[in-house]
Structure formats: structure tokens, C-alpha cells
Amino acid sequence: MSLPPKPPSIPRDVFERIQKFHNAGGAQTTKPLKNGSASHTKISLNVAGGCASAIQWLLAVPNASRTILCANVLYSRESVVHALDEKNEEKKKNAKMRESFCDRETSKDLARAAYRKAIETHYTKKSYKFGRKEEESGNAKWTTTARHILGVGATSAFVxxxxxxxxxxxxxxxxxxxxxxxxxxxxxxxxxxxxxxxxRVASECLVRAAIGDGERWMKREEEEEEEDDDASFSGREDGEDESWKAFREGALTCKDDRLEFLEYDAPWFEKANEKMNTKKSLLERWLDVGRTMNNSGDGSGSSSSSSSSDDKGGASRNTPELSVYSMHGGKLETIGCSTANVVLSGSFNPVHEGHRGMLEAATTYLREKRNREKTEGGEDERAFLATPAFELSISNADKGQLETNVVVQRAKQFDSDGQNRLILTRDAPLFSQKAKLLPNTTFVVGYDTAVRLVDPKYYDDNADVMVRELRKIKDAQNCAFLVCGRKDDTSSSSNAFKTLKDIRVPDAVSDVFEALETFRMDISSTEIRQKLKP
Structure with missing residues (x-):
């Protein structure tokens, strides 16, 4: 079958690169990765003030749906501020007060916002049509990975x-x-x-940057798959790249035209020290950079409560990239956010069948419940895609931050888990902090945690503050709690079991909690550790 002709408005070299990009799934290779997912790069774009031609070109070449998730063209200052979607009021205020919206920082912020929005829209909230081919074949795993998402941001000032x-x-x-x-x-x-x-010139720059960096990062992904975790992607001078030589010669034809490679920046990773013989994984480098920034919380609050003290320190002082490291199959999947929407928090010392069974039961219950509600409500028959994850908080309000070797050791327990993600969070011991980092999430909690969540003593003995904080979790972050019961150790009956019905939940927050009645397993990490002692 012959390839479709090139639309007349697209430069020949750019057309060929886009065509190769779309047809190869966004990369030079479609080799399956170790966790079974295919190598498909996906792109989300935010452009302001120009580069509209780039979006037209990307969509005009057949098979664009393989690589393009969404594209937003922004012009007013208000639309740019809205696209940045800052949750923090101080950051939102600073965004509105920018002196210029055509600078390096705005471009980076737009790219970051495109990345995060793509993951939230297309993965965290994703649903499938019933009977979709991938689901029927039992091979839907590759469709849900967000390992290869790129966010592209551009801001322009033209004649x-x-x-x-x-x-x-x-x-x-x-x-x-x-x-x-x-x-x-x-x-x-x-x-x-x-x-x-x-x-047209700026659009060509955008297309070459997105495709070229996508290919380089895919190569980096393959190097990581080959266990070369210290392999580096460096932002080399673009003059060394054949694509950019063609751009300089074909597009930058006027006297004062110039292209500058300003930076390659990854502040959420400690830079690799080439003089050291010991190689460090990406996870270790992420842990190291956080440790050196002295961003631990102020020690107030409870790791299971939602105290209003969360705004005094902790996660609110970290960028999302320093606060969330999400893994799948032992490898980094996303930074600063996660695709998961059903999360079980814990110390996992060690992880046991009780943890796995609880998360599996919660995932099954939520999927069946939401799909049943959609069908009964006459809504579009789309299956809710429940994506489960374990969340390990590396910072504790009372005990400080876990040592790097401890975190790495506990994370390794999940390397062979192809079904569940592992989310590492920093300086977010409170659920009010976790909800800000992981919006649109149902948190799976045990009976004792639920008791503390509705106990006013964890909110300065103020029931009104408790209600306000829990409502923020529900209304502002779209999060809720699914409560598992536990054996009643105070009862003489061996079959006594405490559930959500035994907790006094105020009416004002009754919709924040729901009982998981389909699971019971009387096992604890403490009992397992005791048995493992010599």
C-alpha cells in the first residue's frame, strides 16, 4: 500500500519525521518492555502565542492518534494561567503577576502542565468501551502505561x-x-x-524538539531496561544533530536568526558522579536529592490524620517532582504524579498477602460498583479503569525520613508485581497532603486509621476543623476513603470484627467514607516480623 501524499504546507523533512514518528508509535523501536508494555510515546501540547502550525502538521499526517493525546492553543493571559492549573494559591497568584508570558519559565511550566494533565485525563480517569479488543484478549496492560508521556510547551512573541x-x-x-x-x-x-x-519557523522547531527528544528519551528507557540505570540523557548541543543542522540551514535563513539550546534540567535527580565507581539507580538519585534539600516536615500531626497543620510544611514546600515517584514493574513510570486511582498506604515492612488481598478486593469492588452505577444510570457504557497502587511514605511525622537503603529494599518487594504500581511520596504523612499529590484517588484504609481520621483530637480538638479538612479532601481533591474492617482483639469472641459501622462518622462527612465488606484477612506485619525473628 502506498503512503499518503505530503500535505503541501508541511516541509518535506518535517513531514517525513512526523510520519516516521506516528508509524513507529513515537519512537525508533516498538520493542516490548519487561513489564509487557509496548514502546509507544504519547504527546500532550500547550502552545501560547504561536506554533499553531505545529499542531496542524502533527494532526495532518495519518496515524496521529497513535502519538497525540491532546493539544491546547492558548492566547490570552487568563487561558495560560488556567492551563498551568496551579493548586497552590501563592503559585497561582505569582502566575497571574508574571511580567512576561514569553520566557523560559513559562515554556517549562506549560510543558509540565501538559504532562500532568495528560496523565490525569487519559490515565487516572481513563475508561474503556466494554468489549474492547485489548480487554477481550487479556492484553490491556500496554494501553494503560504512562511511562512514555511527553509534555510539550511553547510560548511565542511574533510580529x-x-x-x-x-x-x-x-x-x-x-x-x-x-x-x-x-x-x-x-x-x-x-x-x-x-x-x-x-x-512556521517556530513550529518546525517545536516538531523537531518533540520528536528528537522523544527518540532520545526512548533510548534512555531502553538503557534502563538493560539495567544500566546510570546511563545518562544529556542535552547535547543541537548543532551536533543532523535534524537541527537541517533546521538551521532550511529555516533560519535570515541574518539575525538563531537557535539556542538553553538547558537540560532534571532537578529531581541527584546528578551522577562520574568519578565514583559505584553506580546509583534513578530511585537512589531521587532519594538523595530530596535528602540534601532538607524538606522534611515540621513533625506535627499524625501520619494517618488529616490535620490542618499540613500547610505549615511538608509536601507543600516541595515541587510535585520531589514529592511523588511512581513505579511499575520496578521501573520509574511517572514523576510528580501517578496513574493510580486506588491506593493503599503503608510501611510495608514487609508487604504481605493481607496488603495484596485488601488492594485487590478494593479494586474489584470499586470497578464493579462504578460500572454498575453507570449501567443503571443509563450512561455511556464505559468500564471504569481502576488502577491500583501501594503508597510508601518515605517521611514520617514522628520518625523522620527513611534511610535510602531501607526505601530501596522495601521498593524491591514490588519489582515483580506487574499489576500494581508503587508510589513513593516524600513529606506527605497526612492524608490531606497525600490527597493534594494524588487527586482523584480512593484511599484504602484500615479500621484504626479511619477511627483517627474522624477523631477531633487530631485536629486540635476541633470538630469543625475536622469536618472542613475532610471536606477539602473530598470536594477539592476528589478523594475518598474505602474502609476495611479488622478483628476485635478486645472481644472474647474469636469471630468479632470491627467495621465502619462501629465508627461514629459525622453526617457532614459521611460521603467521604465507604465500607469494604468483601474482604477479611486477620494478619499483620508485626506478627510476620515476630515470626521471622531468630
Whole structure:
């Protein structure tokens, strides 16, 4: 079968690169990874002030649905601020007060927002049509991985009716779990190019950046799969790349045109020390950079409560990338967020069948319940995709941060788990903090934790504060709690069992909690550790 002809508006070299990108699933290879997922890069874009041609080109080439998740064209300042979607009020205020919306930081922020929004929209909240081929064949796993998401952000200032005092320029950033690259194109103001012609040059830069970095990061992914965890992706000078040589020669044709590679930055990883013989994994480097930043919480509150003290320190002082490290099959899947929406928190010392059984029962219950509600309500018959994960908090309000070797050892327990994710969180011992980092999540908790969550003594003995904090978790973050029962050790009956019905939950927050009545396993980590002692 012959390939479709090139649309006349797309430069030939750019068309060929896009065509290869779409047809190869966004990379040079479609080799399956060790956890069974296929190597398909997906892209989400936020562009402001220009680069609309790039989106047109990407969508005009057949098979765009293999690689493009979403594309947003922004023009007003308000639309840019909205796209950044800052939850923190201080950050939101700073975003509105930016002196310029065409700079390096805005480009990086737009790329990061595109990455996070893509994961939330297409993975955390994802659903399938009943009877979809992948589900029927039992091979739906590859469709849900977010290991290969790229967020692309661009912000531009081009020629307009009134002459600009500053440069005609465009900043392009490409964001992935491995880091963010940023490039700047400066266009000759005296060239008399039209706005459409300037947009065409900037759009070509965006396409080359997204595809080129996607291929490099896919190579990095394969190196990691080959157990070379210290293999580095470095933002080399673009002049060394054949694609960028073609861009300089074919697009930057005016005297003062120039392309600058501004940075490759991954501040959430400690930089590899090439002088040291000992190689460190990505996880160890993530743990190390957090340890050196002295961002531990202030020690107040309870690890199972939702105390209002969470705004005084902890996760609110960390960027999401320093606070969330989500793994699947022993490898980094996403940074700063997670695809999971059913989460069981714990210390997992060790993880046991009780943990696994509880999470599996919760996942099955929620999937069946939500699918039943959709069918009964006459809604579109889409199956709710419940994505389970264990959450290990490496920081404890009372005990401080776990040592790196301890975290690595506990994380290894989940390396062979192809079904469940493992989420590592830093400085988020409170559920109010966890909810901010992991919105749209149902937290699976035990009876004792649920008791503490509705006990006013964990909220400065103020029942009104308790209600307000729990409502924030539900209303602002779209989170809730699924409560498992436990054996009643105080009862003389061996079959006595405490459930959510035994807890006095205020009416104002009754919708925040739900009982999981389909699971019981009387086992504890403490008992297992006691048995393992010599």
C-alpha cells in the first residue's frame, strides 16, 4: 500500500519525521518492555502565542492518534494561567503577576502542565468501551502505561500590528520523567517575515524538539531496561544533530536568526558522579536529592490524620517532582504524579498477602460498583479503569525520613508485581497532603486509621476543623476513603470484627467514607516480623 501524499504546507523533512514518528508509535523501536508494555510515546501540547502550525502538521499526517493525546492553543493571559492549573494559591497568584508570558519559565511550566494533565485525563480517569479488543484478549496492560508521556510547551512573541520592543522569539520545552529540555528561537526582526512565516519557523522547531527528544528519551528507557540505570540523557548541543543542522540551514535563513539550546534540567535527580565507581539507580538519585534539600516536615500531626497543620510544611514546600515517584514493574513510570486511582498506604515492612488481598478486593469492588452505577444510570457504557497502587511514605511525622537503603529494599518487594504500581511520596504523612499529590484517588484504609481520621483530637480538638479538612479532601481533591474492617482483639469472641459501622462518622462527612465488606484477612506485619525473628 502506498503512503499518503505530503500535505503541501508541511516541509518535506518535517513531514517525513512526523510520519516516521506516528508509524513507529513515537519512537525508533516498538520493542516490548519487561513489564509487557509496548514502546509507544504519547504527546500532550500547550502552545501560547504561536506554533499553531505545529499542531496542524502533527494532526495532518495519518496515524496521529497513535502519538497525540491532546493539544491546547492558548492566547490570552487568563487561558495560560488556567492551563498551568496551579493548586497552590501563592503559585497561582505569582502566575497571574508574571511580567512576561514569553520566557523560559513559562515554556517549562506549560510543558509540565501538559504532562500532568495528560496523565490525569487519559490515565487516572481513563475508561474503556466494554468489549474492547485489548480487554477481550487479556492484553490491556500496554494501553494503560504512562511511562512514555511527553509534555510539550511553547510560548511565542511574533510580529504584530504594533512593532514589538523586544525580540521576536519562541521558547519550546519538552518535559518527561527524565527531565525537561528548553530551546529558544530568535527571529530576525528586520527580515519582514509575516506572522504566518514566523509561526512556521517556530513550529518546525517545536516538531523537531518533540520528536528528537522523544527518540532520545526512548533510548534512555531502553538503557534502563538493560539495567544500566546510570546511563545518562544529556542535552547535547543541537548543532551536533543532523535534524537541527537541517533546521538551521532550511529555516533560519535570515541574518539575525538563531537557535539556542538553553538547558537540560532534571532537578529531581541527584546528578551522577562520574568519578565514583559505584553506580546509583534513578530511585537512589531521587532519594538523595530530596535528602540534601532538607524538606522534611515540621513533625506535627499524625501520619494517618488529616490535620490542618499540613500547610505549615511538608509536601507543600516541595515541587510535585520531589514529592511523588511512581513505579511499575520496578521501573520509574511517572514523576510528580501517578496513574493510580486506588491506593493503599503503608510501611510495608514487609508487604504481605493481607496488603495484596485488601488492594485487590478494593479494586474489584470499586470497578464493579462504578460500572454498575453507570449501567443503571443509563450512561455511556464505559468500564471504569481502576488502577491500583501501594503508597510508601518515605517521611514520617514522628520518625523522620527513611534511610535510602531501607526505601530501596522495601521498593524491591514490588519489582515483580506487574499489576500494581508503587508510589513513593516524600513529606506527605497526612492524608490531606497525600490527597493534594494524588487527586482523584480512593484511599484504602484500615479500621484504626479511619477511627483517627474522624477523631477531633487530631485536629486540635476541633470538630469543625475536622469536618472542613475532610471536606477539602473530598470536594477539592476528589478523594475518598474505602474502609476495611479488622478483628476485635478486645472481644472474647474469636469471630468479632470491627467495621465502619462501629465508627461514629459525622453526617457532614459521611460521603467521604465507604465500607469494604468483601474482604477479611486477620494478619499483620508485626506478627510476620515476630515470626521471622531468630
Amino acid at each position: 504584530s500590528m504594533s512593532p514589538k520592543r523586544g525580540e521576536h522569539r519562541c521558547f519550546v520545552s519538552v518535559y518527561s520523567k527524565f527531565g525537561v529540555t528548553t530551546r529558544k528561537v530568535t527571529l530576525d526582526k528586520e527580515s519582514e517575515r509575516s506572522r504566518a512565516e514566523e509561526d
